[in-house]
Amino acid sequence: MNDLSYILNELGEDREQYFRAISPPIMQTSNFAFKKVADLRKVFEDEFSTYLYSRGLNPTVDILRQKLAALDEAEDCLVFNSGASAIFASVFSNVQSGDHIVSVRAPYTWAQRMFDNILPRFGISTTYIDGTRIENFEQAIRPNTKIIYLESPNSWDFQLQDLQAVASLAKSKNIITICDNSYCTPLFQKPVAMGIDMVLQSATKYIGGHSDVVAGVLTGTRQMMKKIFDNELLNMGNGITPFNAWLLIRGLRTLPVRLERISQSTRKVVDYLKNHPQVEEVIFPFDPSFPQYKMAKKQMSGACGLFTVVMKAEKMDQIVTFCESLRHILMAVSWGGHESLAIPRCASILPENFDAGNRAHKMIRFYVGLEDPDYLIADYEQAFAKSR
Structure with a gap:
């Protein structure tokens, strides 16, 4: 059984x-x-x-x-x-x-x-x-x-x-x-x-x-x-x-099949973002670059679809433009649903307080849902192009 x-x-x-x-x-x-x-x-x-x-x-x-x-x-x-x-x-x-x-x-x-x-x-x-x-x-x-x-x-x-x-x-x-x-x-x-x-x-x-x-x-x-x-x-x-x-x-x-699909898509999206010139860092527990990677692999059998990107941005406007240019990835809180999401940390920061030297100010948290990963990557790509 x-x-x-x-x-x-x-x-x-x-x-x-x-x-x-x-x-x-x-x-x-x-x-x-x-x-x-x-x-x-x-x-x-x-x-x-x-x-x-x-x-x-x-x-x-x-x-x-x-x-x-x-x-x-x-x-x-x-x-x-x-x-x-x-x-x-x-x-x-x-x-x-x-x-x-x-x-x-x-x-x-x-x-x-x-x-x-x-x-x-x-x-x-x-x-x-x-x-x-x-x-x-x-x-x-x-x-x-x-x-x-x-x-x-x-x-x-x-x-x-x-x-x-x-x-x-x-x-x-x-x-x-x-x-x-x-x-x-x-x-x-x-x-x-x-x-x-x-x-x-x-x-x-x-x-x-x-x-x-x-x-x-x-x-x-x-x-x-x-x-x-x-x-x-x-x-x-x-x-x-x-x-x-x-x-x-x-x-x-459907929980097991959803998590399997989300996990596979997330790996592909993370690999794409890690190599993008406008990305400073990708934070994901199951990536070998993660500081506690060994601990993650010891305690967790999977990492699902939530990760954070630190953008290479000198101004908040670059992050705002990127997020507002996404066509299919929705800007919203939470995660775990069928839809892919993004939420910028700067949404809780006044523009005059933005500090390009502060890693946290440049974070965008992404969630990968059930869409095809290539569909999501194309959305990232066009948004990056508008935020250069």
Whole structure:
């Protein structure tokens, strides 16, 4: 039996219960009925045990939960209405006033805003570190450190952390580890197998795969998932809807073939860009020039379609002209869908603050979708010609 094929196509699906339909139904209901008061009482005591109200558990969502937990090799899974919700719930459920967090520097925007703007209101502090060296984690840990927050790779310069080493250090000090695995998906990296306590990802990206649903995934032990379900998920009301869960189940069916296609196309596009005279550098974890290439090959089995280009540009206008000249590659945030994307770092920089000597100011993050790679290369080429 192919475990991956079984998970994606069969796990959690009992077709005899829904008229032998190949595709599971969308249980678009807000609540569930009971015949016995005693049964209703039991669910009031433990809503994680069965269906009561779709803010909590729902049959369509449960099919998705089983599949995602199995892909991560975790005991259980919760699915949220966004990746930001999954981040917030995973962190907030494990800190109290006066606690301390160690985080990799420059994490996802909404993770950092939580660390900087929300948690300090409750006396919770965060120390940001360069996560490429285990010594930096050792030095940042305090007696009141409760969480180590990881993002490996991150989504701009793709810095990695040694997940196994960080997990071992954290366990020795009874610290919970959380890793954002959005870049790799469960197919290309297994943080739980390396000792990480909780793994999250934006299912908006590769899991959905069609740029038509926003969702977040959190996996870990059943005990931890129940703790979060009983508190953060039910109180905030940020679980996923049945229809969006159904869209993610649909996305999972084609995940392996999409990632295979995207990975092949990305390699061709990266090779083209590395040799272009208007490109200073291409940053991609599976390219031998990547500083942590050996670590990437050790921890990851694939690198998908996200990479960054550092342009040779003396003026911001050159980057702006290039991006605005792209005809088929769309300028937008996110990644993981069918469409190829570009987002320039200078979009968050005022023109008067642009510094041609600052490598980050010249970055453009690209995502390769499902288009033919030669089609994309032709688009790059005509945009480069206009931005000389």
